[in-house]
Amino acid sequence: MSEIVGAQQTAAQAYFCPKCGSPSLRQTSKFVTEQNRLPVHCDACQWDGDQSQLAVAPFKHEFKSDDDIAQGMMTDLRNVLAKTAAVTYGRFLLKWGFLDQPISAVQLAHYMDSIARAVVKTIIETRKAMAEEKSRERAGVPRAPGTQDR
Secondary structure (H helix, E strand, C coil), X not given: CHHHHCCCCEEEEEEECCCCCCCCEXXXXXXXXXXXXXXXXXXXXXXXXXXHHCEEEEEEECCCCHHHHHHHHHHHHHHHHHHHCHHHHHHHHHXXXXXXXXXXXXXXXXXXXXXXXXXXXXXXXXXXXXXXXHHHHHHCCCCCXXXXXX
């Protein structure tokens, strides 16, 4: 229990667009401007500015990096899938010729790992798209043609 209570906390900051509140930001240059500013672009509302203008929300977490967070999500999902859906996925993969009889636990585990990795990637991409759409709505930016409600 002490490892849970006393877990190492990493300080981090989340950045948001000052116009629409979206976290969908990207640096537009790897170089700092003459005014010592780092250019940033918001993919949700098309705002352009510099990093000093962004809204900042400090927080703490128990991961060493963003990749560790994604890896933790993937591991959790893989474990859930292994407990609840491994037999179903195994039958599916066997039916469609992706596994041979007798089924190798190592091969099935490799598929479960790949499935979990793809699902987590899709979840993150979907969350990003939903946040961008919500930010566009708040900023009054019209929806792009051909997009659907989420």
